[in-house]
Amino acid sequence: MIDSASLLAVLPELILTAGGLVLMLVAAFGGDNSARVVNWLSVVTLAIAGISLSCSLAHGPDAFDGLMRADAFSVFAKALIYGAAAAAILLAPRFFSVGGKPRPEYAVLILFAAIGMGMMVSAGDLLTLYVGLEMNSLASYVLASFMRQDEKSSEAGLKYFVLGSLASGILLYGSALLYGFTGTTAFDGIAVAMGDGVSNGELFGMVFLLCGLAFKISAVPFHMWTPDVYEGAPTPVTAFFGSAPKVAAMALTVRVAIEALGPAGLDWQQIVIFVALASILFGAVAAIGQTSLKRLMAYSSINNVGFALIGLAAGTPAGVAGTMSYMAIYVLMTVGGFACILQLRDTDGKPVDTIASLAGLSQSRKGLAAAFAIFMFSMAGIPPLFGFWAKFLVFDAAVAANLTALAAFGIAMSVIGAFYYLKIIKTMYFDEPVIAYEAKGGPVENIILTACAVVIVLGYLLNPVLDQASAAAAASLF
Amino acid sequence: MDGFPILSLMMAVPMAGAIACLFASANSARWIALIATLVDLVLGIALWTNFDQGGLQWQFQEYYPVFGRFAWALGIDGIALMLIALTVFLMPICIGASWEAITKRVPEYMAAFLFMEVLMIGVFAAQDLYLFYIMFEAGLIPMYLVIGIWGGANRIYASYKFFLYTLLGSVLMLIAMMWMVHETGTTEIPVLMAYNFDPHVQTWLWLAFFASFAVKMPMWPVHTWLPDAHVQAPTAGSVILAGVLLKMGGYGFIRFSLPMFPEASAQFAWLVWGLSMVAVVYTSLVALVQSDMKKLIAYSSVAHMAIVTVGLFAFNQAGIEGSMMVMLGHGLVSGALFLCVGVIYDRLHTREINRYGGLSINMPKYAVLFLLFTMASVGLPGTSNFVGEFLSLMGIYQASSWVALVATTGIILGAAYMLYLYRRICYGDQVNADAAAMSDLSAREIALLAPIAAAVLWMGVYPESFLAPMRADIRALEARLAPAAPAGDSKIKMGAPKPVGEAHHEEASAHGEAH
Numbered sequence: 001m002i003d004s005a006s007l008l009a010v011l012p013e014l015i016l017t018a019g020g021l022v023l024m025l026v027a028a029f030g031g032d033n034s035a036r037v038v039n040w041l042s043v044v045t046l047a048i049a050g051i052s053l054s055c056s057l058a059h060g061p062d063a064f065d066g067l068m069r070a071d072a073f074s075v076f077a078k079a080l081i082y083g084a085a086a087a088a089i090l091l092a093p094r095f096f097s098v099g100g101k102p103r104p105e106y107a108v109l110i111l112f113a114a115i116g117m118g119m120m121v122s123a124g125d126l127l128t129l130y131v132g133l134e135m136n137s138l139a140s141y142v143l144a145s146f147m148r149q150d151e152k153s154s155e156a157g158l159k160y161f162v163l164g165s166l167a168s169g170i171l172l173y174g175s176a177l178l179y180g181f182t183g184t185t186a187f188d189g190i191a192v193a194m195g196d197g198v199s200n201g202e203l204f205g206m207v208f209l210l211c212g213l214a215f216k217i218s219a220v221p222f223h224m225w226t227p228d229v230y231e232g233a234p235t236p237v238t239a240f241f242g243s244a245p246k247v248a249a250m251a252l253t254v255r256v257a258i259e260a261l262g263p264a265g266l267d268w269q270q271i272v273i274f275v276a277l278a279s280i281l282f283g284a285v286a287a288i289g290q291t292s293l294k295r296l297m298a299y300s301s302i303n304n305v306g307f308a309l310i311g312l313a314a315g316t317p318a319g320v321a322g323t324m325s326y327m328a329i330y331v332l333m334t335v336g337g338f339a340c341i342l343q344l345r346d347t348d349g350k351p352v353d354t355i356a357s358l359a360g361l362s363q364s365r366k367g368l369a370a371a372f373a374i375f376m377f378s379m380a381g382i383p384p385l386f387g388f389w390a391k392f393l394v395f396d397a398a399v400a401a402n403l404t405a406l407a408a409f410g411i412a413m414s415v416i417g418a419f420y421y422l423k424i425i426k427t428m429y430f431d432e433p434v435i436a437y438e439a440k441g442g443p444v445e446n447i448i449l450t451a452c453a454v455v456i457v458l459g460y461l462l463n464p465v466l467d468q469a470s471a472a473a474a475a476s477l478f
Numbered sequence: 479m480d481g482f483p484i485l486s487l488m489m490a491v492p493m494a495g496a497i498a499c500l501f502a503s504a505n506s507a508r509w510i511a512l513i514a515t516l517v518d519l520v521l522g523i524a525l526w527t528n529f530d531q532g533g534l535q536w537q538f539q540e541y542y543p544v545f546g547r548f549a550w551a552l553g554i555d556g557i558a559l560m561l562i563a564l565t566v567f568l569m570p571i572c573i574g575a576s577w578e579a580i581t582k583r584v585p586e587y588m589a590a591f592l593f594m595e596v597l598m599i600g601v602f603a604a605q606d607l608y609l610f611y612i613m614f615e616a617g618l619i620p621m622y623l624v625i626g627i628w629g630g631a632n633r634i635y636a637s638y639k640f641f642l643y644t645l646l647g648s649v650l651m652l653i654a655m656m657w658m659v660h661e662t663g664t665t666e667i668p669v670l671m672a673y674n675f676d677p678h679v680q681t682w683l684w685l686a687f688f689a690s691f692a693v694k695m696p697m698w699p700v701h702t703w704l705p706d707a708h709v710q711a712p713t714a715g716s717v718i719l720a721g722v723l724l725k726m727g728g729y730g731f732i733r734f735s736l737p738m739f740p741e742a743s744a745q746f747a748w749l750v751w752g753l754s755m756v757a758v759v760y761t762s763l764v765a766l767v768q769s770d771m772k773k774l775i776a777y778s779s780v781a782h783m784a785i786v787t788v789g790l791f792a793f794n795q796a797g798i799e800g801s802m803m804v805m806l807g808h809g810l811v812s813g814a815l816f817l818c819v820g821v822i823y824d825r826l827h828t829r830e831i832n833r834y835g836g837l838s839i840n841m842p843k844y845a846v847l848f849l850l851f852t853m854a855s856v857g858l859p860g861t862s863n864f865v866g867e868f869l870s871l872m873g874i875y876q877a878s879s880w881v882a883l884v885a886t887t888g889i890i891l892g893a894a895y896m897l898y899l900y901r902r903i904c905y906g907d908q909v910n911a912d913a914a915a916m917s918d919l920s921a922r923e924i925a926l927l928a929p930i931a932a933a934v935l936w937m938g939v940y941p942e943s944f945l946a947p948m949r950a951d952i953r954a955l956e957a958r959l960a961p962a963a964p965a966g967d968s969k970i971k972m973g974a975p976k977p978v979g980e981a982h983h984e985e986a987s988a989h990g991e992a993h
Binding site: 362363377382383384388392395396399400404407408411412414415418419422425426429430460461463464466467 | 544545546547583586612616622623627633634642645646649650652653657660
């Protein structure tokens with residue numbers, strides 16, 4: 001039965017759907033010339049959807065008999081997703097205008113992906129989960145191969161599609177097993193069915209489900225697609241992949257683990273601990289030899305996902321709050337970092353992607369180098385930058401949950417990760433310049449960059465707000 | 479001064495200076511940095527004169543809970559006061575030392591140094607565990623850039639080594655801090671200093687803190703980052719590294735390891751003693767064979783820091799006071815020695831000892847000042863280091879006479895390598911024509927070295943000025959350590975004469991009980 005409360009609870013999705021459909025028509029009839037308008041209207045749509053989150057929260061937490069959830073957790077995640085999606089739209093035009101005109105479909109696809117991601121973080125049922133995931137994935141496959149004429153981009157799209165479908169299949173298989181053994185697809189129903197002990201069938205279903213989700217958050221050992229897709233996809237799309245879908249998939253994983261699989265906590269905790277440590281270690285070690293910035297960011301995202309999972313491994317409200325805060329700070333650093341990478345163009349306006357060519361950037365583009373250095377130090381988790389606080393929160397939760405050994409091991413491995421972030425700073429600051437850079441960046445990019453950098457530097461003042469919001473988000477799951 | 483946030487102001491001034499430097503030209507950046515550090519020096523003097531000796535343990539306290547889980551909590555005791563005074567005293571000298579030596583990217587350089595000053599004051603003034611950690615770790619960023627951008631030929635290797643070594647040491651301390659905060663429910667350092675942790679847990683916490691402070695100190699065998707960092711850093715970088723950054727390790731022991739984990743400190747005293755004994759002898763011998771002046775002084779720093787750790791883990795007032803005095807004295811003297819090296823490096827652009835010789839002929843003023851600092855480094859009575867080394871060794875003698883014996887050889891070896899260095903540089907024939915043609919100290923260089931010389935003599939002749947503010951705090955620390963302190967082996971006890979057979983029996987049973 002469809003009631004008005006349910007509709008109001010999913011108001012952000014409705015707004016995005018309507019906006020996306022209308023803008024698709026605008027794009028279809030307006031052609032490439034409408035790109036500018038569509039871009040800005042998409043950002044406006046995302047902003048309105050963001051504002052409507054408060055309405056959705058007021059009419060939550062359950063919509064459509066629990067198929068969707070509009071709780072503080074989903075609102076927290078959606079705010080991040082919409083923000084990151086808007087940044088990905090704003091960062092794109094200059095990049096796409098190099099080899100021709102920017103196309104309006106880009107923003108529309110991101111809107112559709114945002115709907116999918118909203119459904120993912122709101123899912124209260126395995127079916128909603130799957131529909132949201134596929135909605136996001138389909139848009140993402142197209143986005144990855146958005147530069148049709150570019151071989152690498154097409155390759156990235158194809159790889160993403162093939163491996164993504166495989167993961168979806170695994171996930172669906174896990175869902176089917178869970179449905180078969182518990183008799184329900186609703187998260188709370190699964191939790192009730194698991195409450196009297198976890199049967200082997202349920203265990204299998206859970207493992208498959210987690211494998212599929214691990215693929216979406218690109219955690220080791222399901223990370224293989226990440227470097228290739230990140231490298232091949234157009235840079236603004238990579239910026240998008242690195243931020244919004246990561247948040248959505250992570251939030252989804254957290255919700256499934258806590259809400260649906262809560263009673264099997266001890267079982268999935270081992271899996272999550274392994275996946276977290278493996279991701280941290282592999283992400284750090286494999287990143288050392290990279291020469292491409294985008295590939296490096298891919299490994300960095302694998303590494304960061306590992307850290308975020310430590311909060312989930314704790315399995316406590318503080319841990320979940322830590323994971324969500326981690327993702328919030330991670331999104332800031334990723335968007336800021338990619339805004340820097342997007343500004344790296346030689347004097348012909350062609351994008352630069354190798355680490356070696358960053359040499360001497362601090363002399364030709366002081367501000368840009370300083371911002372990039374801030375993001376890199378922050379990713380490495382060096383105080384007083386905000387990235388440190390992200391790591392602090394998850395490790396603190398792990399220590400509180402008596403996982404001190406896990407925390408000690410994880411934090412020791414963060415030193416390995418620090419090495420490759422330092423390499424970028426070293427190249428920018430210590431080496432002599434090799435290529436000339438475009439003298440100025442775009443105004444929009446500069447604004448996003450500066451805003452992210454300021455938050456990363458002064459973020460501690462936001463602690464009370466972040467603590468409160470993430471604690472409320474976590475509380476709604478328990 | 480009641481309620482006036484002077485500590486925050488002392489951090490705000492260099493911070494504002496650092497931001498201003500980034501947007502200034504090279505020359506104005508130099509002046510901004512000099513003025514900011516001098517203002518901080520004036521504030522530091524005001525801080526000292528307003529410090530109420532024998533008053534409350536914690537003074538100038540500020541508390542603003544603006545960060546959610548932790549607070550902007552500052553406050554100092556006498557120990558922190560002395561180290562802050564050392565910091566603000568050395569900073570204008572560092573800026574002066576870089577006045578002509580640094581020619582490229584001056585604004586960034588000055589900004590990095592001012593930012594470092596903020597962090598160093600923050601480390602010593604922090605009263606919140608996490609605030610301390612943030613300040614402690616953040617120092618890596620400016621120092622990494624200073625070594626990497628303005629350093630010598632092998633600067634990149636040295637900067638990585640410095641950064642990763644100290645980072646690895648510190649992260650485990652963070653985990654221990656989290657555990658402590660969960661256990662006690664507070665992040666306030668004064669409260670934690672009085673909290674009695676379970677001795678079994680103390681062992682682990684102590685080790686985690688030790689990993690950090692031992693690297694920072696640095697103690698043998700984790701000292702290897704120091705010679706590299708020192709040699710590659712620009713002169714002012716070496717001064718601040720040796721003068722203040724190393725003191726963070728010693729400060730950490732005094733503020734955290736000893737008062738928070740007294741039982742574990744006693745339990746691991748043998749470890750600290752052992753490492754320190756090795757360090758004193760080994761690094762002194764290594765210093766003896768160096769051909770690079772900066773490396774020699776860097777190794778001598780490791781040896782001096784070993785005397786600090788020995789004194790700290792003597793668990794008595796003499797030892798701890800002596801350690802503080804060695805830290806202050808070494809901060810001045812090693813800073814001055816690096817400046818002396820910088821003076822001749824600026825002229826000849828080499829740190830090879832063999833390239834110099836007979837400088838007392840063409841640089842008499844330099845030779846006099848260099849001799850003073852050499853003697854101070856050796857620990858000649860009347861100079862700063864004598865007081866500290868004497869007290870530390872006196873303290874450790876009460877705890878373990880064997881350790882005192884080995885540690886004291888450090889003074890003899892110190893005399894050997896320092897005098898040998900001085901002889902090769904200032905005495906003998908002027909074998910190198912270019913070294914013989916070097917001009918004597920300029921007015922700027924004298925202005926840099928003279929204040930340090932005055933302070934070194936002051937500290938040597940009237941150490942009471944420096945000991946008095948710390949006395950009450952160290953006495954409190956000694957009282958805190960007393961229940962756990964290991965019994966010394968140097969006190970000769972006369973037993974009451976007893977009949978032979980009975981005495982034997984009692985001794986044996988006492989022996990049995992002890993086991």
